[in-house]
Amino acid sequence: xxxxxxxxxxxxxxxxxxxxxxxxxxxxxxxxxxxxxxxxxxxxxxxxxxxxxxxxxxxxxxxxxxxxxxxxxxxxxxxxxxxxxxxxxxxxxxxxxxxxxxxxxxxxxxxxxxxxxxxxxxxxxxxxxxxxxxxxxxxxxxxxxxxxxxxxxxxxxxxxxxxxxxxxxxxxxxxxxxxxxxxxxxxxxxxxxxxxxxxxxxxxxxxxxxxxxxxxxxxxxxxxxxxxxxxxxxxxxxxxxxxxxxxxxxxxxxxxxxxxxxxxxxxxxxxxxxxxxxxxxxxxxxxxxxxxxxxxxxxxxxxxxxxxxxxxxxxxxxxxxxxxxxxxxxxx
Amino acid sequence: xxxxxxxxxxxxxxxxxxxxxxxxxxxxxxxxxxxxxxxxxxxxxxxxxxxxxxxxxxxxxxxxxxxxxxxxxxxxxxxxxxxxxxxxxxxxxxxxxxxxxxxxxxxxxxxxxxxxxxxxxxxxxxxxxxxxxxxxxxxxxxxxxxxxxxxxxxxxxxxxxxxxxxxxxxxxxxxxxxxxxxxxxxxxxxxxxxxxxxxxxxxxxxxxxxxxxxxxxxxxxxxxxxxxxxxxxxxxxxxxxxxxxxxxxxxxxxxxxxxxxxxx
Numbered sequence: 400x401x402x403x404x405x406x407x408x409x410x411x412x413x414x415x416x417x418x419x420x421x422x423x424x425x426x427x428x429x430x431x432x433x434x435x436x437x438x439x440x441x442x443x444x445x446x447x448x449x450x451x452x453x454x455x456x457x458x459x460x461x462x463x464x465x466x467x468x469x470x471x472x473x474x475x476x477x478x479x480x481x482x483x484x485x486x487x488x489x490x491x492x493x494x495x496x497x498x499x500x501x502x503x504x505x506x507x508x509x510x511x512x513x514x515x516x517x518x519x520x521x522x523x524x525x526x527x528x529x530x531x532x533x534x535x536x537x538x539x540x541x542x543x544x545x546x547x548x549x550x551x552x553x554x555x556x557x558x559x560x561x562x563x564x565x566x567x568x569x570x571x572x573x574x575x576x577x578x579x580x581x582x583x584x585x586x587x588x589x590x591x592x593x594x595x596x597x598x599x600x601x602x603x604x605x606x607x608x609x610x611x612x613x614x615x616x617x618x619x620x621x622x623x624x625x626x627x628x629x630x631x632x633x634x635x636x637x638x639x640x641x642x643x644x645x646x647x648x649x650x651x652x653x654x655x656x657x658x659x660x661x662x663x664x665x666x667x668x669x670x671x672x673x674x675x676x677x678x679x680x681x682x683x684x685x686x687x688x689x690x691x692x693x694x695x696x697x698x699x700x701x702x703x704x705x706x707x708x709x710x711x712x713x714x715x716x717x718x719x720x721x722x723x724x725x726x727x728x729x730x731x
Numbered sequence: 732x733x734x735x736x737x738x739x740x741x742x743x744x745x746x747x748x749x750x751x752x753x754x755x756x757x758x759x760x761x762x763x764x765x766x767x768x769x770x771x772x773x774x775x776x777x778x779x780x781x782x783x784x785x786x787x788x789x790x791x792x793x794x795x796x797x798x799x800x801x802x803x804x805x806x807x808x809x810x811x812x813x814x815x816x817x818x819x820x821x822x823x824x825x826x827x828x829x830x831x832x833x834x835x836x837x838x839x840x841x842x843x844x845x846x847x848x849x850x851x852x853x854x855x856x857x858x859x860x861x862x863x864x865x866x867x868x869x870x871x872x873x874x875x876x877x878x879x880x881x882x883x884x885x886x887x888x889x890x891x892x893x894x895x896x897x898x899x900x901x902x903x904x905x906x907x908x909x910x911x912x913x914x915x916x917x918x919x920x921x922x923x924x925x926x927x928x929x930x931x932x933x934x935x936x937x938x939x940x941x942x943x944x945x946x947x948x949x950x951x952x953x954x955x956x957x958x959x960x961x962x963x964x965x966x967x968x969x970x971x972x973x974x975x976x977x978x979x980x981x982x983x984x985x986x987x988x989x990x991x992x993x994x995x
Binding site: 463466467470473474475476477478479480481482483486487489490493494496497500535588592593595596701704705708709710711712713714715716717718719720722 | 762769772774777779780781782786789792793799812813836838890891893894982983985987990993994995
């Protein structure tokens, strides 16, 4: 999972071209303009490198933190099939985190350093995971809406100018689209189920709709780095374009489910050929981003607790590996 | 090899009932252990171990589904995998008591996993020769998975046992604490005897001694000490459990119990 909003927060990148010769910078931009992939050993402006490190590592952190809300229901999944599918899904997210950390490492940063940034609060992860999973329907809603929004964001990244990121995204997108269908199928089963199950599905849509809409980040007018990221072909569409695409696809799906989207202003605009939504509560978005969402505290604490509780294990593995290395020459 | 003679023997109505019970036991152990491993997902010491533990959980839940579906068919009362998993209470569960023990720290989980991996390796291997072709086929699939599980668990047993003073002490403590549940692993009862007589299940003497050798070998590599025998006869396979199981089930069965008859 990933959010478009990620590339708009955190430290400011250096201005393009700083510390590099104009000729190199021009050649770099020409390669991007003709859709050539930039590879780890290619020359690149430092600002491009830093932007990618920030975006890819935040994307990786989102996958890892994203394991928590859904993992919350593994032990309570209602059937063995649902349990197996959910474990596999959460495991996929861990796998995405792993490819993404590896992709970021090709830019010259170690995974340990990125994890340190996550745990210290210096790095961000997608705000969507700061919302709680209160019922089983939330597992369906996350797959349907959150993964659905993530796919909108991620498909264009398969064509990102940076080769390792683009290639990681190809596999991730395939898995995400599978997750999205699984989530929708959970919602469909609930929507066709008992009155209590339908109420559960509606309640989940109620709580996840607006946070999902906000996953696309601030509107274009307020998005600081869109223009540069677009020139570098890290980003291909603006936040608002992707958000609209998501809305247009998702509204008919909600109608098919017989669920009501919690937006009294929502309407079909015949002239624009789009669904138009009511105003987004950006105060909520910024509050959650600033650490004041319902689960910011729990999510970070859970990651820190796992890291701390695992320290002795990682130390043991390192000590054993060192002993093995020291034994080898004697055995030879 | 038999456990203490005071154990209550439940007479089986027929060999079909024993057959049901035998397959159910295998399924329950996989299910309960898989459920425990599911608790880890998202909280492991490193990302690789998160993926590894999730993999083990997935395999075990998959095994449970095959065993429980088959058990339901043998029973012939229309219970499917979910009816068996979610609508039985603790005394009807027939898993090894070892499988239901809480996760503890990562080392504790590794020791529990390793002891059961070693057990499953022998049981599944022996079941390849079962006269029950379906059971043999499930065992063949499960055996491949269990070989990987054992690589994971014995690998970590070695790293932790041989790693630091702290890791060695922790994992030895876990071994000392969990060892007592191993008395149940190869203690045959009337169900095992009937299945052995029918050629469906193996005699347990040989798997037991092979288990013991493998355990010694892995412990030596991990520089750990095999604890003394613990004579208490556990009977999880007959539905007599530790206090932990019913807590686990109340969580696992929550939705099915709260919304009876709902489809999910």
